[in-house]
Amino acid sequence: MKINPVVCALAAGIAMPVLGQSAEQLWARNCIQCHAEDGRGGGAGTRTLLTRELMDQALDRQFFDKIKNGVPDMGMVAFKETLKDEQIWALVVHIRELQAAADRKANGSPKAVNGVYTSKYHTFKLETVIDKGLRTPWSAEWIPGENGGLVVTNRGGPVMLWRKGTLTTIEGIPESAEVGQGGMMDVAAHPDYAKNGWLYLAFADPHPTQRNRGTMTRVVRGKLKFEGDKVSFTDMQNIFSAKPEHYLATGLHFGVKLAFDPKDSSILFFGIGERGRMEMAQDLTRPNGKIHRVKDDGTVPADNPFVGVKDAYPTIWSYGHRNPQGLAFDANGDLFDTEHGPRGGDEFNLILKGRNYGWPVVSFGINYNDAPFRTPWPDTAGRKEAPHTGEAPQDAITMPVYRWLPSIGACGMGLAKGDAFPQWSGDLFAGGLSGSNIDRLRVRDGVLVEREEILHRIGRVRDVRTGPDGRIYIVLNDPDRVVAITPADSPATKK
Numbered sequence: 200m201k202i203n204p205v206v207c208a209l210a211a212g213i214a215m216p217v218l219g220q221s222a223e224q225l226w227a228r229n230c231i232q233c234h235a236e237d238g239r240g241g242g243a244g245t246r247t248l249l250t251r252e253l254m255d256q257a258l259d260r261q262f263f264d265k266i267k268n269g270v271p272d273m274g275m276v277a278f279k280e281t282l283k284d285e286q287i288w289a290l291v292v293h294i295r296e297l298q299a300a301a302d303r304k305a306n307g308s309p310k311a312v313n314g315v316y317t318s319k320y321h322t323f324k325l326e327t328v329i330d331k332g333l334r335t336p337w338s339a340e341w342i343p344g345e346n347g348g349l350v351v352t353n354r355g356g357p358v359m360l361w362r363k364g365t366l367t368t369i370e371g372i373p374e375s376a377e378v379g380q381g382g383m384m385d386v387a388a389h390p391d392y393a394k395n396g397w398l399y400l401a402f403a404d405p406h407p408t409q410r411n412r413g414t415m416t417r418v419v420r421g422k423l424k425f426e427g428d429k430v431s432f433t434d435m436q437n438i439f440s441a442k443p444e445h446y447l448a449t450g451l452h453f454g455v456k457l458a459f460d461p462k463d464s465s466i467l468f469f470g471i472g473e474r475g476r477m478e479m480a481q482d483l484t485r486p487n488g489k490i491h492r493v494k495d496d497g498t499v500p501a502d503n504p505f506v507g508v509k510d511a512y513p514t515i516w517s518y519g520h521r522n523p524q525g526l527a528f529d530a531n532g533d534l535f536d537t538e539h540g541p542r543g544g545d546e547f548n549l550i551l552k553g554r555n556y557g558w559p560v561v562s563f564g565i566n567y568n569d570a571p572f573r574t575p576w577p578d579t580a581g582r583k584e585a586p587h588t589g590e591a592p593q594d595a596i597t598m599p600v601y602r603w604l605p606s607i608g609a610c611g612m613g614l615a616k617g618d619a620f621p622q623w624s625g626d627l628f629a630g631g632l633s634g635s636n637i638d639r640l641r642v643r644d645g646v647l648v649e650r651e652e653i654l655h656r657i658g659r660v661r662d663v664r665t666g667p668d669g670r671i672y673i674v675l676n677d678p679d680r681v682v683a684i685t686p687a688d689s690p691a692t693k694k
């Protein structure tokens with residue numbers, strides 16, 4: 200099943216306060232006489248809002264403050280008496296949507312000329328790797344060795360190994376439950392796989408005793424056994440499972456990506472979405488809405504931040520997450536997630552120990568039905584904002600490094616490395632489901648210094664992984680396939 204905005208809106212609408220007027224109505228009633236319906240301005244001396252400079256996310260707060268307090272010397276009234284803070288923020292979101300639509304119309308999408316895409320640093324082609332046999336693929340991981348290849352998960356359950364041009368369904372894979380957005384999800388090889396052979400799987404686990412008690416994200420590991428053409432998953436061990444009373448019946452927001460710490464190969468991170476129960480993201484006694492940290496054998500590292508806190512899951516590393524569907528370390532060894540937000544609230548976060556990422560206290564998003572929801576600003580929610588370095592004050596909220604407004608439907612993310620694309624090495628590549636795009640993100644000292652849309656309209660991007668050949672593999676759904684970003688001058692593409 201695709202992530203259905205209607206289903207999400209219904210699920211969200213039940214819990215989220217709806218203030219009656221949509222962002223579009225607020226804009227039409229209060230703003231278009233000066234700014235025009237599409238934001239191009241003209242009335243009362245307004246400039247156009249539809250320029251690249253004004254799309255800069257650094258202006259979010261300035262826009263919010265100007266709408267709230269007005270621009271008295273230029274004739275714009277203050278709206279703080281008539282509109283609530285969350286309505287004012289919804290108007291900023293509306294302006295961001297107008298800007299993105301205008302920018303797309305004017306500048307289009309990255310396009311191939313004779314099969315070759317030209318980006319800032321590299322030219323490349325898109326090569327099809329697998330185009331048959333997959334059904335709603337979710338994720339993929341390369342495993343080394345003579346039996347090595349690409350392991351691909353399918354949300355409906357089957358995990359497959361693609362090698363030497365054939366796709367083999369692996370036997371003995373644990374049962375998962377495909378409900379809504381969940382099912383069989385991530386796969387990761389232990390960094391020392393060549394020595395220890397451990398392969399990790401993350402999936403929606405059916406309740407251990409009662410089928411009608413829902414599902415929860417679980418992580419296991421096992422080893423692949425090869426006998427002739429047959430491949431099986433054996434020696435399975437449990438790495439993480441939630442308390443049975445914490446399984447949930449919703450079909451929303453499961454996460455989940457696995458990421459090993461490049462500085463310590465015995466440490467594994469994974470994120471669990473809040474499952475549509477947003478208040479639980481702030482509750483440390485619940486596993487959902489969190490990034491977790493475990494040892495590679497499933498034991499709890501003693502230096503986890505909530506070890507010893509009464510009833511808290513000791514595996515929790517950070518909280519206040521909505522749906523962390525991308526999780527990857529950058530070249531510096533810093534951990535980042537991409538988080539699928541509501542309408543307009545997708546986030547790219549630097550993940551730090553013990554931090555609160557704010558959902559649902561603050562959010563850049565509004566409701567899927569265009570109704571206001573929250574503001575993104577901790578101060579308007581009576582909280583402090585935590586800096587990205589040093590200690591966080593009590594109750595403080597850590598803000599994203601970047602936010603996508605409008606949303607891309609953030610999903611998988613991977614690190615570019617190797618020689619195939621030397622100038623991309625160390626950049627993160629983030630994919631979008633609804634955005635059907637890949638963005639290249641360059642981070643220096645915790646700050647996003649470059650963002651470039653590399654691809655657009657390529658299908659729903661579930662996962663992005665660099666292969667041993669340095670090509671960047673993309674797992675796509677609708678249509679279901681795996682493609683590779685390949686250097687334009689690579690011999691492999693010269694046929």
Ligand code: HEC
Binds near residue numbers: 231234
């Ligand atoms: C009476 C005319 C008028 C109305 C009504 C009006 N504005 Fe403005 N607005 C202006 C003028 C004039 C400026 C300052 C010049 C400019 O930036 O175009 C401005 C500036 C802005 C800016 C700042 C842009 C920047 O560069 O920082 C934003 C954002 C904005 N308006 C949003 C709104 C929204 C949202 C509404 C409706 C709630 C609204 N305005 C209603 C006239 C108006």
